[in-house]
Amino acid sequence: MTTIKFSVGAFAEAAKAIRNIPGGSRNIEILDHARLDAKKKSLTLTMSDLDIEACASIACDVSAATLSAIPRAVLEFFIARDGNGDDLGTLEFDADLKTVVARNGKGRLTTPVLPGSDFFLMGAGTQDWSFKLRANELIEMLRTCEKAMDEKRHFIQGVLLHVTDAELRAAATDGHRVHAVGVDAPELQGAFRDRDADYRGVTIPDRTVKELIRIFDGDESEVTLAGTGAIITVEGAAIRVTSKLIDGTFPDYAKLLQAPGGFRVSVPAKALDSAIGRLLVLPRKDGKGRAETSRPIRMTPVDGGLKLEIKGNDSDAEDLIDCEVEGSGEPIVVNYRYVRDALAAAGGSKVTFAPIEGNAIGVRMLPDNDRSSFLLMQMRY
Numbered sequence: 001m002t003t004i005k006f007s008v009g010a011f012a013e014a015a016k017a018i019r020n021i022p023g024g025s026r027n028i029e030i031l032d033h034a035r036l037d038a039k040k041k042s043l044t045l046t047m048s049d050l051d052i053e054a055c056a057s058i059a060c061d062v063s064a065a066t067l068s069a070i071p072r073a074v075l076e077f078f079i080a081r082d083g084n085g086d087d088l089g090t091l092e093f094d095a096d097l098k099t100v101v102a103r104n105g106k107g108r109l110t111t112p113v114l115p116g117s118d119f120f121l122m123g124a125g126t127q128d129w130s131f132k133l134r135a136n137e138l139i140e141m142l143r144t145c146e147k148a149m150d151e152k153r154h155f156i157q158g159v160l161l162h163v164t165d166a167e168l169r170a171a172a173t174d175g176h177r178v179h180a181v182g183v184d185a186p187e188l189q190g191a192f193r194d195r196d197a198d199y200r201g202v203t204i205p206d207r208t209v210k211e212l213i214r215i216f217d218g219d220e221s222e223v224t225l226a227g228t229g230a231i232i233t234v235e236g237a238a239i240r241v242t243s244k245l246i247d248g249t250f251p252d253y254a255k256l257l258q259a260p261g262g263f264r265v266s267v268p269a270k271a272l273d274s275a276i277g278r279l280l281v282l283p284r285k286d287g288k289g290r291a292e293t294s295r296p297i298r299m300t301p302v303d304g305g306l307k308l309e310i311k312g313n314d315s316d317a318e319d320l321i322d323c324e325v326e327g328s329g330e331p332i333v334v335n336y337r338y339v340r341d342a343l344a345a346a347g348g349s350k351v352t353f354a355p356i357e358g359n360a361i362g363v364r365m366l367p368d369n370d371r372s373s374f375l376l377m378q379m380r381y
Helices: 008-018 072-081 135-146 206-216 269-279 336-346
Strands: 002-007 033-039 042-048 052-059 066-071 088-093 099-104 107-112 129-134 158-163 167-173 177-184 200-205 222-227 231-235 239-244 264-268 296-302 305-311 316-321 324-326 332-335 350-356 359-367 372-377
Touching: 002 008, 002 052, 008 042, 008 052, 008 072, 008 088, 008 239, 033 072, 052 206, 066 072, 066 088, 066 107, 072 088, 072 099, 072 107, 129 135, 135 158, 135 167, 135 177, 135 206, 135 222, 135 336, 158 206, 177 336, 200 206, 200 239, 206 231, 206 239, 264 269, 269 305, 269 316, 269 336, 269 350, 296 336, 332 336, 332 372, 336 350, 336 359, 336 372
Parallel strands: none
Antiparallel strands: 002 088, 033 042, 033 066, 042 052, 052 239, 088 099, 099 107, 129 222, 158 167, 158 200, 167 177, 177 372, 222 231, 231 239, 264 324, 264 350, 296 305, 296 332, 305 316, 350 359, 359 372
């Protein structure tokens, strides 16, 4: 028999980080298991759906090196018992590695296991490129772009990461809006693959973006990003996420972020978001009786401030907030949801709306920082 001893708190934290990875692939038996690799003083848990793989490591005491695939129920057993006052957890494997007994305090769970060698590891092979970045910087970039990811078209169903001379930039678009953000360029080892446009980079799939945000949220330590043209790995001190990349050319979004014209409207960000929330008490339903999610809101500078207007099925509502105006132009009409998403992503206290010079269908939303930029396409009111 092999016995592994560890902290229940540490095991539960590692299990929480990886347990969502299988997603809709849980009908494949091995993917409803975590690969357990225990040797020397370290225990590594890995879960995968064959597109994304996450592994987390914790300290342990092990009587003999062990490789197995333990059911999800074992992870949930220790997650449920975390914080019960007894932090010692054990896993006891029989000599044939057919069964494991999980113990903590007075609790016990006995269950069959699968061979660890049956678990497929993605691996990244030889890395073409790598760089280091603070985890919180990476998450801030991904969170800025997350809402603008397209939900259907594969080649833009994610976030582009690419490098310029001065910045590491992230961008996402669904064809109706663009969210982009940059940080000071890290020291890049190797090179991204050449792309069809004037930049080089990789496109991280939407589900991987969401998992990275979930796993590394609040982490301020340094992580290493590395990969090839097909695989990316994000590795911290105790956790590593490996994912396939989107095989397609991301649009040249920079061409859409054209210079704004002379007409500009600046408003307090919180006041605008609150005013939109007040207007949304007026419902509007589509022909099938469902609430519309693509409602336009019209913003018109008037004496005394910025007038916001929205329509219901047979009614309308308006509100007024303070603003600063430069130049003159037509009312700005944009999707209210896109405005709120951009406000949440931008942060800060003030934003400026500025139709693009010579192409008023596109409206730049400029926050009071020079790192992020947004483009919203106008609608009919």
